[in-house]
Amino acid sequence: MALRIVDNRAAQVVRDVVYGFPRAAIRSRSLRMTPSPHPPDAGDGVPADKGERIAKRLARAGLCSRRDAERWIAEGRVVVDGQRIDTPATLVTAASDIRVDGNPVAAPQRARLWLYHKPVGLVVTAHDPEGRPTVFDALPRDMPRVVSVGRLDLNSEGLLLLTNDGALARRLELPSSGWTRRYRVRAHGQIEQAALDRLRDGVVIDGIAYGGIEAHIDRQQRSNLWLNVALKEGRNREVRRVMAHLGLGVNRLIRVAFGPFTLNDLPAGAVIEASPRLVSQVSGDADVDASGRKPGWARPKPRDERRRPGRQQARHKAGSAGAR
Secondary structure (H helix, E strand, O other): OOOOOOOHHHHHHHHHHHHOOOOOOOOOOOOOOOOOOOOOEOOOOOEHHHOEEHHHHHHHOOOOOHHHHHHHHHOOOEEEOOEEOOOOOOEEOOOOOEEEOOEEOOOOOOOOEEEEEEOOOOEOOOOOOOOOOEHHHHOOOOOOOOEEEOOOOOOOEEEEEEEOOHHHHHHHHOHHHOOOEEEEEEEEOOOOHHHHHHHHHOEEEOOEEEOOOEEEEEEEEOOEEEEEEEEOOOOOOHHHHHHHHOOOEEEEEEEEEEOOEEOOOOOOOOEEEOOHHHHHHHOOOOOOOOOOOOOOOOOOOOHHHHOOHHHHHHHHHHHHHHHO
């Protein structure tokens, strides 16, 4: 299954989703991660060399959500190094002996990422108080516990990223990630392109300031029109609220891309997993660039440049002799 590229800089990255390794036929500028000047942390502002909070460790082990972990701790079910703990802020390391109900906790799972085509009619929440079907109820049973990167509302559809790492989810969904969300929008009404162009400078609606939005008319279809919309903030119901502010009633909203990932022809309800190499890239691994290589590794030369000079000269002489 091929994924359409929306950003040439991310071409090699996206190919890794499907193939799991760089394709020689793809020549793109690699994205090299810049190490942060600040010490890395294990989440929640805790320096990595100090360990990580127990609630996060239990969640990364795939046992539960952080909220469930906090409840387990309050119930006295979690023991660290022989001591029953009473706070989810307790720090643990790889050497810590962690037990829940007397059972040892396995090592944390590696971070994984999936692309899911969310259909209309599913809510993006683990437990819906109204009893509506959720995205997580519809996922394959062999998938581990995952969380979503951002959300899509009940009546929206399209690309939803899923991960088993809550810290990774929070990182990717923040505007500071620089990732653009792209949508196909069908709306009732009419509007001039000039009015949409003014959204580039942002707009304030009911006291809420929304960042710049790129919106372009694709085509008018009787009383509806199709728009291509791109934004970076992704606030709750942002597209619908901004379009309503302009007098347009959104009746279909499809997310077609999130950063370098695109929906393309992924069927509704289907899910595919990104390669470990790509997960390392988007996780901010400073030792891996977009092609999956470590900084400093030599990139293979094109085949023509790998020919030894002696052979090239011999072939040139033979060709010259034959032409006489």
